Amino acid sequence: MKKISPSILSADFTKLSKELADLEAAGADYLHVDVMDGRFVPNITIGPFIVEALRRGTRLPLDVHLMIEEPERYIADFAKAGASIITVHAEATRHLHKVVQAIKEHGAKAGVSLNPATPVSALEDIAADVDLVLIMSVNPGFSGQGFIPGALRKIKAARALIKGVGRPIELEVDGGIKTSNIAEAGAAGADVFVSGSGILGAQDYKKTIAAMRQALG
Ligand code: DX5
Numbered sequence: 001m002k003k004i005s006p007s008i009l010s011a012d013f014t015k016l017s018k019e020l021a022d023l024e025a026a027g028a029d030y031l032h033v034d035v036m037d038g039r040f041v042p043n044i045t046i047g048p049f050i051v052e053a054l055r056r057g058t059r060l061p062l063d064v065h066l067m068i069e070e071p072e073r074y075i076a077d078f079a080k081a082g083a084s085i086i087t088v089h090a091e092a093t094r095h096l097h098k099v100v101q102a103i104k105e106h107g108a109k110a111g112v113s114l115n116p117a118t119p120v121s122a123l124e125d126i127a128a129d130v131d132l133v134l135i136m137s138v139n140p141g142f143s144g145q146g147f148i149p150g151a152l153r154k155i156k157a158a159r160a161l162i163k164g165v166g167r168p169i170e171l172e173v174d175g176g177i178k179t180s181n182i183a184e185a186g187a188a189g190a191d192v193f194v195s196g197s198g199i200l201g202a203q204d205y206k207k208t209i210a211a212m213r214q215a216l217g
């Protein structure tokens with residue numbers, strides 16, 4: 001089944017619990033949580049303290065995207081805060097295999113993400129250990145950027161790699177996903193779609209998510 005993962009980064013944080021309730025009622029499958037450290041990416045956003053509050057505020061699985069240097073330093077904290085999936089960047093650690101094992105040992109699902117210029121081949125020797133692959137379709141750091149078309153080719157290549165592994169691995173795409181382009185990402189092989197401004201920038205979350213599902217067919 002195709003899953004929609006709205007990014008809380010585009011929410012109005014003065015009314016966070018209403019935003020969570022609205023996204024849940026709108027039919028979101030996951031809640032995407034963008035964690036940025038001001039080092040791996042220029043922006044600074046959410047830490048384990050807020051993830052813990054989000055955990056209390058929604059029943060949706062928390063899809064935590066760590067855009068931080070040396071994510072190994074914080075796996076235990078985000079797992080304890082209630083992350084369901086913890087995704088780290090291949091570019092952010094020297095010890096990707098070790099980090100992936102640590103995520104699983106802490107009881108979360110493990111994801112690995114690739115920046116736009118990182119080839120899918122970087123996943124070859126880790127794919128069998130992960131639960132999710134995340135292809136970035138923008139340079140991470142900010143919501144509201146345009147989809148980089150080259151991501152479609154990478155999604156196709158990642159789908160082929162996953163097929164070769166032969167066990168279920170979710171293929172997520174993140175950045176610039178809207179109702180108007182979600183079908184292309186789906187046709188390329190993605191099955192989890194992150195959308196920040198595409199959903200939370202719309203008047204009606206429920207209609208927008210329904211339109212995305214319809215576009216996916
Ligand atoms: C970008 C983040 C994305 C972002 C998505 O660094 O990882 O998850 O919030 O926002 P949109 O959908 O607006 O590109």
Ligand code: ZN
Binds near residue numbers: 007032194
């Ligand atoms: Zn993200």
